[in-house]
Amino acid sequence: xxxxxxxxxxxxxxxxxxxxxxxxxxxxxxxxxxxxxxxxxxxxxxxxxxxxxxxxxxxxxxxxxxxxxxxxxxxxxxxxxxxxxxxxxxxxxxxxxxxxxxxxxxxxxxxxxxxxxxxxxxxxxxxxxxxxxxxxxxxx
Numbered sequence: 255x256x257x258x259x260x261x262x263x264x265x266x267x268x269x270x271x272x273x274x275x276x277x278x279x280x281x282x283x284x285x286x287x288x289x290x291x292x293x294x295x296x297x298x299x300x301x302x303x304x305x306x307x308x309x310x311x312x313x314x315x316x317x318x319x320x321x322x323x324x325x326x327x328x329x330x331x332x333x334x335x336x337x338x339x340x341x342x343x344x345x346x347x348x349x350x351x352x353x354x355x356x357x358x359x360x361x362x363x364x365x366x367x368x369x370x371x372x373x374x375x376x377x378x379x380x381x382x383x384x385x386x387x388x389x390x391x392x393x394x
Contacts (some may be wrong), residue, residue: 272382275326276375283371286319287298302367306351306358312363320344323370332377340370 266281267274288298302320305312326392347366353355 259384269327272330272378273384275330276378278372279323279326279371282322283367284314287365287369299362300367302347302351302365303358304361306361307355309354310352313348313357314350315333317344317348320347320367321369323374327370327374327377330374330377331381332374336373336377339372344367 259315264338266278269275285300286302287300289300290304291298293309302316305316321344324337324344327340328337343366347364349362352362353360
């Protein structure tokens with residue numbers, strides 16, 4: 255494996271403690287919302303937007319991957335209200351993605367997985383302070 259390829263390989267922890275869950279969810283959110291740069295811009299897209307170009311099946315797969323965030327939130331002991339908010343975000347994302355071809359545009363701006371990760375981080379910071387991390391923006 256070259257150093258170029260190795261740079262993208264991450265060892266994701268498989269534990270159930272809040273710190274490991276946070277790391278997994280952050281990696282999933284990165285994959286779904288901002289994994290690939292758009293050439294010629296500083297913007298990024300993820301798998302969620304790319305899946306919207308596969309009619310019907312793509313948005314459903316994207317919603318299923320987003321539902322994993324909500325499932326992990328439930329496992330962390332989040333309230334039903336928080337899980338419902340996350341479900342609403344997933345549903346809106348799915349509906350936007352179901353619009354053939356142009357649905358990727360509003361889906362790009364809505365970013366439901368980022369919203370849901372923010373809800374989970376807020377819960378983790380309040381109820382599991384040991385899992386807290388310092389978010390540092392990447393250098394450009």
